Amino acid sequence: xxxxxxxxxxxxxxxxxxAAAPPEGPATTFAGIDLFSLEVASDPQISPDGTxxxxxxxxxxxxxxxxxxxxxxxxxxxxxxxxxxxxxxxxSQPRWSPDGRRLAYVSSxxxxxxxxxxxxxxxxxxxxxTGLPQSPSSIAWSPDGRRIAYSMFVPDDDAKLGAAPPxxxxxxxxxxxxxxxAVAYRSDAxxxxxxxxxxxxLVSADGGAxxxxxxxxxxxxxxxxWSPDGRxxxxxxNRNANWEREPFDTEIYALDVDGGTVRTLxxxxxxxxxxxxxxxxxxxxxxxxxxxxxxxxxxVLYVMNRDGSGRRALAESLDRSxxxxxxxxxxxxxxxxxxxxGLTRVSRIGLDGSVRPVTDALAGSGLDRPYAGGSFTVARxxxxxxxxxxxxxxxxVAVVSGGASxxxxxxxxxxxxxxxxxxxxxxxxxxxxxxPIDAWLTLPPSWREGQRVPLILEIHGGPVxxxxxxxxxxxxxxxxxxxxxxxxxxxxSSSYGAEFANLIHHAYPxxxxxxxxxxxxxxxxxxxxxxQRLFVTGGSGGGVLTTWIVGKTDRFKxxxxxxxxxxxxxxxxTMDMTxxxxxYWFEKLPWEDPTAYWSRSPLSLAxxxxxxxxxxxxxxxxxxxxxxxxxxYAALQIRGVPTALVKVPGVGHGAxxxxxxxxxxxxxxxxxxxxxxxxxxx
Numbered sequence: 001x002x003x004x005x006x007x008x009x010x011x012x013x014x015x016x017x018x019a020a021a022p023p024e025g026p027a028t029t030f031a032g033i034d035l036f037s038l039e040v041a042s043d044p045q046i047s048p049d050g051t052x053x054x055x056x057x058x059x060x061x062x063x064x065x066x067x068x069x070x071x072x073x074x075x076x077x078x079x080x081x082x083x084x085x086x087x088x089x090x091x092s093q094p095r096w097s098p099d100g101r102r103l104a105y106v107s108s109x110x111x112x113x114x115x116x117x118x119x120x121x122x123x124x125x126x127x128x129x130t131g132l133p134q135s136p137s138s139i140a141w142s143p144d145g146r147r148i149a150y151s152m153f154v155p156d157d158d159a160k161l162g163a164a165p166p167x168x169x170x171x172x173x174x175x176x177x178x179x180x181x182a183v184a185y186r187s188d189a190x191x192x193x194x195x196x197x198x199x200x201x202l203v204s205a206d207g208g209a210x211x212x213x214x215x216x217x218x219x220x221x222x223x224x225x226w227s228p229d230g231r232x233x234x235x236x237x238n239r240n241a242n243w244e245r246e247p248f249d250t251e252i253y254a255l256d257v258d259g260g261t262v263r264t265l266x267x268x269x270x271x272x273x274x275x276x277x278x279x280x281x282x283x284x285x286x287x288x289x290x291x292x293x294x295x296x297x298x299x300v301l302y303v304m305n306r307d308g309s310g311r312r313a314l315a316e317s318l319d320r321s322x323x324x325x326x327x328x329x330x331x332x333x334x335x336x337x338x339x340x341x342g343l344t345r346v347s348r349i350g351l352d353g354s355v356r357p358v359t360d361a362l363a364g365s366g367l368d369r370p371y372a373g374g375s376f377t378v379a380r381x382x383x384x385x386x387x388x389x390x391x392x393x394x395x396x397v398a399v400v401s402g403g404a405s406x407x408x409x410x411x412x413x414x415x416x417x418x419x420x421x422x423x424x425x426x427x428x429x430x431x432x433x434x435x436p437i438d439a440w441l442t443l444p445p446s447w448r449e450g451q452r453v454p455l456i457l458e459i460h461g462g463p464v465x466x467x468x469x470x471x472x473x474x475x476x477x478x479x480x481x482x483x484x485x486x487x488x489x490x491x492x493s494s495s496y497g498a499e500f501a502n503l504i505h506h507a508y509p510x511x512x513x514x515x516x517x518x519x520x521x522x523x524x525x526x527x528x529x530x531x532q533r534l535f536v537t538g539g540s541g542g543g544v545l546t547t548w549i550v551g552k553t554d555r556f557k558x559x560x561x562x563x564x565x566x567x568x569x570x571x572x573x574t575m576d577m578t579x580x581x582x583x584y585w586f587e588k589l590p591w592e593d594p595t596a597y598w599s600r601s602p603l604s605l606a607x608x609x610x611x612x613x614x615x616x617x618x619x620x621x622x623x624x625x626x627x628x629x630x631x632x633y634a635a636l637q638i639r640g641v642p643t644a645l646v647k648v649p650g651v652g653h654g655a656x657x658x659x660x661x662x663x664x665x666x667x668x669x670x671x672x673x674x675x676x677x678x679x680x681x682x
Contacts, residue, residue, distance in 0.1 A: 040058050071094050092114075093139050098143055101121055141205070151222050164176065220237040231256065250271045251264055279331045286302050287300065314349050342489055342495055361400070363389025371467060384401070389470055431515045439486060453530060454530055458486065491511060536556045537670055571625070575622065633645040
């Protein structure tokens with residue numbers, strides 16, 4: 001029966017009638033099929049001289065139903081671009097040699113595990129320089145351009161516990177037992193974890209046998225940074241004896257490339273990551289914080305001497321979480337990115353702590369929801385390559401120089417130029433305690449000034465994350481169906497400072513509910529939303545709040561809780577990040593204070609829910625496990641509340657919208673569910 005219900009929902013949203021006449025012209029609004037034609041830029045790598053940018057271009061493939069990545073090159077002066085690596089497979093991680101004459105990258109084009117390649121830019125010839133069993137990552141050229149360092153997962157032996165009896169030749173027996181001993185024994189991205197560790201390697205840029213640099217039962221992670229003399233690699237990782245039970249207690253390490261010795265440069269409780277050696281080799285910049293087990297803490301920029309002494313914070317009063325430090329060529333300042341009020345900025349932080357803004361035009365490379373994000377790199381002349389976007393376009397490549405930003409690519413001009421997209425407007429919201437709350441409305445393409453339309457409150461995950469004025473396929477699909485979509489940053493969101501984020505510390509969900517209701521009230525009061533046709537949805541942390549909301553109020557006609565957590569005790573004991581929830585979001589362990597876990601669990605409000613609620617989850621979700629969604633579905637079925645369970649096959653938490661057909665079908669299912677109850681149907 002359930003399969004039939006779900007099939008009806010999906011078909012109602014996607015399929016055209018069998019006898020439908022062919023269209024008389026192109027569709028003028030955004031549709032699910034357009035997800036296959038979208039393109040988005042990521043990982044822009046500017047050449048050392050600032051004249052060219054290599055970037056990853058992700059495009060939908062309608063025949064394989066996947067996003068495929070290729071490498072492209074764009075001239076920063078003319079904007080002319082050409083494909084670098086666009087054959088079969090996926091291609092990523094472009095990295096320039098120090099002299100700009102070669103480009104290293106990773107490609108699966110020859111089949112099997114992705115391999116490391118080097119392209120000679122003048123001749124256009126590429127050569128595979130590795131034959132690895134696993135994919136390399138964190139590629140870093142040596143300063144003289146002769147070697148490339150990288151990290152790679154190295155499998156270890158499975159745990160043993162007894163043995164099966166000997167198997168006769170040719171016998172067909174059941175698979176061997178799986179034995180897990182790791183604290184974090186599964187991950188959302190990879191499922192049940194195979195034993196092994198991430199190690200560092202070195203290979204000649206001309207090819208040859210790689211040399212393993214690190215060993216033992218410890219993980220050694222990137223990014224990797226060379227000292228100017230090429231003798232030392234600096235990296236982050238957790239090589240402490242108790243690393244499994246303190247997974248966030250990472251340090252900065254220095255590896256002697258020739259001798260193999262590893263020195264620890266930092267030693268506090270908390271993450272120290274993303275080290276970068278200064279151009280003169282005297283200093284190391286990195287980010288981190290003293291872990292106080294709060295729901296949120298900002299990554300602070302630090303510098304220290306190359307031997308680990310003289311550590312000091314820079315611009316600690318910035319009160320934003322900084323990321324991706326890059327030294328300026330003169331060694332007097334460090335470029336970083338950070339989110340600020342829903343936007344992503346790049347600034348230069350001087351060694352004196354001064355902060356000089358460079359641009360606020362960054363945009364992330366996600367498509368389904370309007371999260372803040374973006375990436376950048378810096379040339380020796382100070383030109384900055386960024387991913388830049390807008391509410392009407394996914395991320396493109398832009399260059400910032402002399403204080404001006406210039407967009408170089410227009411990847412979706414043909415596809416979206418002929419579409420009537422939903423306009424995105426920022427609206428003013430003030431919450432119960434007079435705090436301003438940022439919110440953006442995506443209006444239907446057909447909307448007219450003064451018209452009230454049905455409203456979808458769409459809540460971000462995290463909960464410490466942020467929406468902004470960015471392109472979103474979900475929001476545009478909802479808008480094309482006639483709904484206004486409200487994207488809000490309630491208390492607990494990032495990009496507003498530590499105090500705002502920690503208003504939900506040990507109190508989530510809580511008064512963030514009031515911020516969301518204030519945003520809905522504002523959309524109604526300002527004449528956009530029809531108060532009789534309100535809907536709510538959200539994923540992950542947004543799924544938590546969706547379920548909490550329908551347990552608190554009946555004002556919404558229908559809801560769609562996507563990958564929710566509804567029982568904090570079961571989530572804390574089944575999620576992939578085993579040690580996270582009980583350490584950072586609660587004061588005590590589940591069995592020490594079950595009342596605290598229950599009082600903040602949306603399941604505790606199940607008896608109050610009357611709102612028809614769709615439940616959506618990836619079938620391989622280990623972050624907010626499938627059992628959470630199924631508990632909600634079962635509770636609603638027991639109570640007789642209209643519900644349906646939609647499972648997205650073969651995907652986990654972060655990948656629930658990664659395949660275009662599934663992203664389109666999921667949005668269509670939610671629209672069909674809302675349509676069903678828009679006029680009060682039972």
